Amino acid sequence: MKPAACEYVAARDLDHALQVLAQAGGDAKILAGGQSLMPMLNFRLLNPAILLDINRIAGLDRIIVKRDMVTIGPLVRHRTTATHPVIAKYFPILTKAMTHVAHHTIRNRGTFVGSLCHADPAAELPMMALLLNAEIEISSATGKRLVSARDFFLGPLVTVLEPQEMVTSVDLPFTSSSTGWGFEEFARRHGDYALAAVAVTLSRRRNQARHVRIAVMGVGETPLRMTAAEEVMDRNNLDALADVVEAIRRAVKPATDLHASAEYRRHLVGVLAGRAIAAAWGSAQ
């Protein structure tokens, strides 16, 4: 249970980090919080030639508030996201989700961006990025590209990131302050990976739901947006709840593992969705 031999490089700045990635021939891993990477190294599931530590690069640990969005830097720890007043004001659903992310000591190290890059299908933050229409800035030595969260996740632990690339920021566009939200999760132990979770935002106009967003996790190879269910709920009210839940249960692709059967997860995600949608409806103004 020890990492195999590797070369440790502490990047001085972003340019240095991107140069190291460019020259590593695809055999480098970026070490940020390390709360998922280090276990994989200890288990020797990974054995990169170069471990590129970005923790000493100044300025990457900031949440920057802009006119219509916040930008999350690649070294923003979970403890910062969880307690940040701007996040609490504009994204109360994210503050709520953070209470389910790991445990106190893990939150001291783990990062928002690292969680997206790790892309565990049962992690909260990839689902939240999908719900909040996050835009992910990806940099390499040769340039930058922007990828929306919808296109970022390809499969369990797989994203569109190329080996020479690094996520350099994540933009979360603001939603209207009248937006209602609901977040429901079920895990065997608080802070552990969830069996399933549902996150919902919507607004209400003349007793009709608008701008409905529903994201789920734990019931597919990636977090999923429930577009069909969103359409069922759009311009409807809670009378449509049973149909929305049914649309979600039809759309998800849960797997059976040692924690729960696929049937149980399908049932569970519907129950959680019903509660989350009702909460979002109730809190929308």
Next chain:
Amino acid sequence: MTVVSVTVNRTVYRRDVEDRLLLSDFLRNDLSLTGTHVGCEHGVCGACTVIVDGYSVRSCLLLAVQTDGAVVETVEGLGTTEALNPLQKAFQDHHALQCGFCTPGFLMACTDMLRRLPLTTDAEIREALSGNLCRCTGYEHIVNAVRDAVRKRGPL
């Protein structure tokens, strides 16, 4: 090999370390500070918890080279056998340990949390403790000890 200079419990240590050396093994094998226990080595059990630059961390999920220039606190820095610190005393008073394997991790995680979190309700204490595993006590006595330590600490 890389030279690291790290302050552990107010003593500065300079050592040559392999890049892949875990902080937990560095503390135990290179510095002979065996109070930090090693359990699962993948961040689940919490037995190896120490404090680095003021924040509790899993020392099995950090490389020794990452702590170059850092200030580390381990269980050896709390109290002595003759003079336990208030948290250790609370653990003793409430029988919050049996085999003691998990105890250093609980003590260091609680040291961080007592500095930072209100811990005014049992629910909050239980959630705070949820990142550390104990296979003996059933946690009741640990919750009692932390509640007592919070009372003696006073409000933040």
